[in-house]
Amino acid sequence: MYSAIPEPVSSDTNHQNKKRKVLLLGATGSIGSQTLDILREYPDHFELVGVSAGFSLKKLEEIMKEFPAVQAGGIALNDAPEMLASKKLYRGDNQMCDMIRDLDFDILVNATVGFRGLEPTLKAIEKGKDVALANKESLVCGGDLVLEALQKHGCKLYPIDSEHSAIFQCLQGNRIDQAARLIITASGGSFRNRNRDELEGVSVNEALAHPNWAMGKRITLDSATMVNKAFEVIEAHYLFGIPFDQIETVLHPESIVHSMVEFKDHAIIAQLGSADMHLPIQYALCYPDRMNITEEKPLDMTQTLDLHFKKMDFERYPMLKLAWLVGREKGNRGTVMNAADEQAVELFLDEKIGFLDIETCILEALKNIKNVENPTFEDLKKADSEARQFVRDLF
The missing domain is CATH 1.10.1740.10 (RNA polymerase sigma factor, region 2, helix turn helix motif)
Structure with missing residues (x-):
């Protein structure tokens, strides 16, 4: 059976020669908040270019102000007002997939919870991007679809769950x-x-x-x-x-x-x-x-x-x-x-x-x-x- 994770590599292989552009989905949850901690600690290694924050408009605005490289934010509210003039706002049920489609990023951090996390995982892989995966439902619900997409597009998953x-x-x-x-x-x-x-x-x-x-x-x-x-x-x-x-x-x-x-x-x-x-x-x-x-x-x-x-x-x-x-x-x-x-x-x-x-x-x-x-x-x-x-x- 196909393995979704990267093959082991030498520890002297440095992937941090350039900043990695990160798209974070689910920024208000426990995993999302701790991901932001990592990005804060290593600004020379990572650049947050997009972020979704569920229904929390206030939290989304705070993150977009804190991280200057953020180009766009996503919110589940269909009628959310515009916030920062220099940032694009995606709204509604499709906001996460729309950001994946439009933004230039190196890795997706999928920290959402539930079935709604499956489609963004698939869309990122179809775009040729690796995924740091905390959304276990992506594999529980759509494991075969995800593996098929990974094989087709040559991408890998990086597990975030502590056990995996x-x-x-x-x-x-x-x-x-x-x-x-x-x-x-x-x-x-x-x-x-x-x-x-x-x-x-x-x-x-x-x-x-x-x-x-x-x-x-x-x-x-x-x-x-x-x-x-x-x-x-x-x-x-x-x-x-x-x-x-x-x-x-x-x-x-x-x-x-x-x-x-x-x-x-x-x-x-x-x-x-x-x-x-x-x-x-x-x-x-x-x-x-x-x-x-x-x-x-x-x-x-x-x-x-x-x-x-x-x-x-x-x-x-x-x-x-x-x-x-x-x-x-x-x-x-x-x-x-x-x-x-x-x-x-x-x-x-x-x-x-x-x-x-x-x-x-x-x-x-x-x-x-x-x-x-x-x-x-x-x-x-x-x-x-x-x-x-x-x-x-x-x-």
Whole structure:
């Protein structure tokens, strides 16, 4: 199977001879904000030429003022007023793809969340651009379309998710075909010390209290249900070209070992670090170089105390078990799972359903929405819409 990541290169290969022009989508989220930190720290290496900021007009204006090289901004509001005379403003549902079409950039940082991130990923690749990818839904929903586009246009993906960045780093100096297993670690989420009976009636605030990471609401909830880890399994399959039966997950509550690779000789290489996203963002943008990051605190191994690893409990986390079923079935299965989850999470945050109802929504959507083999992007859009409506109609 085709690998979406770059082949390992010599560490003395310097990609920073000229400024890299960056187009950032999703600047207001956790990954987007930390990407801006990296760009601030290395103005001689990077030039932000375009940025999208969801519905936050104020934040968009602040970023466009701070980074003088920005030529254009994108906002999801159709009626957003003009801001800076020297900057172009893109509006509405197509603003991200319109910027990709019109702007001159070297790398796209896709830090959006959800199905809406798939089309910008495809458009950037079709333009011949590499993508630093935090939008896991691009591969969960449209992995086959993305791989086909990558092969056709000769582009690569640079993983930003901490787990996939860890695997990417562990593979340096090794061939992917020598890997026997990818071992993805999981913190267990907000309710890792509760059994399933204790999940009845948990509150939104309890679910959003992740013990290790400061993340957005949806990804924090997906960590609690392990939907996020299921998506990471599917994402790893597409990124690294590894069969599903060679991908495993393990509970690791400290979130210090971000992932591991076991090779055919049974050597295991692990990547360790703080619970901070600056490192994987930097690695994706600077690869193969490593830069000093003042934003991230170094990991003090004398203070980590014991590290614990526990076999995954699929009865406790049934949504994670779905990863292998959904991933192998392909078609629109990833899109249906993701859309059902997105809609169910929104209902839970609005306190219209219970926490365990999120699982019911996903299972029922997968059971009732017909699979489509070899779907086009339009087929996936239809499945996304159908799954969302199906979940809304359940309650």
